[in-house]
Amino acid sequence: MGKRGTWRIYLGAAPGVGKTYAMLNEGRRRAARGTDVVVGLVETHGRARTAEQIGDLEVVPRREIRHRGRTFTEMDVDAVLARGPRVALVDELAHTNVPGSRNAKRWQDIEELLEAGVDVISTVNVQHLESLNDVVERITGVRQRETVPDEVVRRAEQIEMVDMTAEALRRRMAHGAVYPPEEIDAALANYFRAGNLTALREIALLWVADRVDEVLARYRHRHGITRPWEARERIVVALTGGPEGDTLIRRAARLAAHAGHADLLAVRVVRGDGLTERFPREPARQRALLESLGGTYHQVVGDDVPTALLEFARGVNATQLVLGSSRRPGWQFVFGPGVGTTVAREAGDLDVHIVTHEHVGKGRGPGRMAGPALSRRRRATGWALAVAGPALLTAVLTGLRGESGLTTDILFYLALTVGVALVGGLWPAVAAAVLGCLLANWFFTPPYHTMNVARFEHVAALVIFVGVAVAVSSVVDLAARRTAQAARSGAEAETLSMLATSVLRGEQALPALLRRVRETFGAGSVALLERSGHGWVTLGAAGPGPCADPEDADAHAAVPAGSGPDGRGETVLALRGRVLPAADRRVLTAFAAQAAAVLEWRRLAEEAAHARRLAEGNRIRTALLAAVSHDLRTPLASIKAAVSSLRSADVTWDPEDEAELLAAIEESADRLDGLIGNLLDMSRLQTGAVTPLTRPVAVDEVLPGALRGVPPGRVVVDVPDTLPPVPADAGLLERALANVVENAVRHSPGTVLVSADELRFGGGPGRLEIRVVDRGPGVPDADKERVFGPFQRLDDGRRGTGVGLGLAVARGFVEAMGGTLDAEDTPGGGLTMVFALPLAPAPSPVPSPVPSPAPDGPPAPEHGPAREPQGGTR
DSSP states (O other), X not given: OOOOOOEEEEEESSTTSSHHHHHHHHHHHHHHTTOOEEEEEOOOTTOHHHHHHHTTOEEOOOEEEEETTEEEEEOOHHHHHHHOOSEEEEOOTTOBOOTTSSSSBHHHHHHHHHHTXXXXXXXXXXXXXXXXXXXXXHHHSOOOSOOBOHHHHHTSSEEEEEOOXXXXXXXXXXXXXXXXXXXXXXXXXXXXXXXXXXXHHHHHHHHHHHHHHHHHHHHXXXXXXXXXXXXXXXXXXXXXXXXXXXXXXXXXXXXXXXXTSOEEEEEEEEOSSSOOOSSTTHHHHHHHHHHHTTOEEEEEEOSSHHHHHHHHHHHTTOSEEEEEOOOSOGGGGGGOOOHHHHHHHHOTTSEEEEEOOTTTTSOSOTTOOOSOSSXXXXXXXXXXXXXXXXHHHHHHHHHTBTTBOHHHHHHHHHHHHHHHHHHHOHHHHHHHHHHHHHHHHHHHSSSTTSSOOOSHHHHHHHHHHHHHHHHHHHHHHHHHHHHHHHHHHHHHHXXXXXXXXXXXXXXXXXXXXXXXXXXXXXXSEEEEEEEETTXXXXXXXXXXXXXXXXXXXXXXXXXXXXXXXXXXXXXXXXXXXXXXXXXXXXXXXXXXXXXXXXXXXXXXXXXXXXXXXXXXXXXXXXXXXXXXXXXXXXXXXXXXXXXHHHHOSSOOOOHHHHHHHHHHHHHHHHHHHHHHHHHHHHXXXXXXXXXXXXXXEOHHHHHHHHTTTSOTTSEEEEOOTTSOOEEEOHHHHHHHHHHHHHHHHHHOSSOEEEEEEEEOOTTSOOEXXXXXXXXXXXXXXXXXXXXXXXXXXXXXXXXXXXXXXXXXXHHHHHHHTTOEEEEEEOTTSSEEEEEEEEXXXXXXXXXXXXXXXXXXXXXXXXXXXXXXXXXXXX
């Protein structure tokens, strides 16, 4: 197999920023230098400047595919491979190919070209990245059906962001450079609002910044660079799980803020050698505090705490490290300099802050266990004591000869042996016991300075001494090993508990889980692989140089994670960069199971979202069909009957009858106009196309228009003309009031009261409340929110009164103006609709003749007089 081609991707912050234009421009630049460049596929979308940019570049003809009686065109992969260019331009890599194509997705076509040694230049928009799909949907209200896995895009050697300001892109659209003229207004009012475009730019910039971090980490790893590069300020705070963590976190957060909102990370090193949880509630509470301050929590397992801290800090390219002063009492420093001193000495270019706190020197608490029981350092110390200790003790006892007997001397040797066992374990203690026995025999057992023993009780004493010493040493060594095993089990349990907590907290993102695996096991890289028909496919990775095949993983560092996300194949979690002990495989298996669960959760979430969309679409279609089949046909039938009567040649109508028929036609037409108007208004609300034209509005001036279609005498108005104006859209407010009043009149046997009042709170701007009070049957508490849903009719027996949209449209209009519309019970029976609109801080005495434009788009047109309201029945 030849050399794989290189891949360059132009990432667009939004449609229309010019990524296809940039791709074609790069292709022409390379062609001008003599490079063999072809156009594999370019989508111009009817944009003249983009089509002109193709110029004289060779275009490979597309392949035609028949599907469901229609003809579609897709990139002809075989033709491009047969042509064998040096560079191929392939647009829109997230595109889903027509069924019957060679591959399901266009990015899979690109993979084939790359494997064949063809360099590819491609494009994609940030909203098509799989990890950002739900975020973009929440911002724009539009879900992208075509996505590409982030890992596919990250495999590209070069990613260049194509960007422009929101204002510049909106100007391009207004000039017709992106969409046809008939689509411009809808696009500007929906997806391409200034707020949406600004958010998309920020998302794209952050994603590219993370990609830059990955490239930098890969470069540093490839060149063996361990010194921190201060490309971005990153502050790491070391936590022990003790009560001083709050002080350290807050201090590190202040440092991060002073450094210009630097990245804040907290790391806790869990040792598998005797460290137990002394403060079981502290870690969870400190993690919550850290996340509230914008930081991230990490946990690693390491026997050498200073080394683990420094490796983590250098691995994340940290610039500053914050530690707390030691809680150990002063006398314990004779056993070592402590973590803080060691880290400061070995930190190199990393800045280290030692922070004092109120727990300095107060000890680690009653639950503190011994340090490493069987570490290499302790064993070396034990052997040194086993050799030097008996000799020094013998010298001391020789000077006291005559003042102590053999029994006392043997007890001193026994005490020394137990001390050696505590420090170095079994075998140094056995050596100390044997050496002590020999020295006691030579120096303190008659006859002296010989290995002979004159008396039987002396022989028994020496033998019993050796036996007791070995037995005690075995017990001490076993206890130390059990302590180490228990501590390691505790560390594993804590890691698994943190994993379970992350599941309960809803942390389902696969990249975050893989980063946590890498940090926990100290691996260089982690990859989640899935077996496919063409080999292994990377579903996600963290760290530089991840495995492309489970065979590339280190010993014990590849564990199965179950079936693939589509229920087929096999998935494997593979680590590289560290040979894991076999005992760690159990914890790694738990992480692998969680990775498989994340993949399954993502698949189920996509299916559930698809099912919700289908269910909502079916509900709307059913309701719309019911409205069209009955409520819209009723006024049409009246119009048809009246017109047919007027046109009948067999009947001569007198002027009064003719006027009555014409009035019926007009009334039915008005009703039909209101029904269709509400349907259109609901559609505008659901697509976010309603942009209020806000200016000071007096309620008493709006009410006459809202009551125009109400029969005389049915409404009593109690609205003082001294009320201050409210910032609102006069047309939207009039139509909202008309819908609510008409609904109240229809359900109230008597008159309907419309009142308004000004409410102030503590000298603030306050609000204006408009109440529409009826004396009808009312609505149960459980249904008070239902009445505001689209196509809701709580009195289905009364047909011909509307399609159930009046209240939904009214609430949508009020909320678009920053107000609220709620339902309350009327004292004595009935229903009261309460409009709450915020008052302007300082109402202008003379309203401006020219309205200000809406913040997220061009000014909306003036609204005409209110149509006769329909729907919203209960």
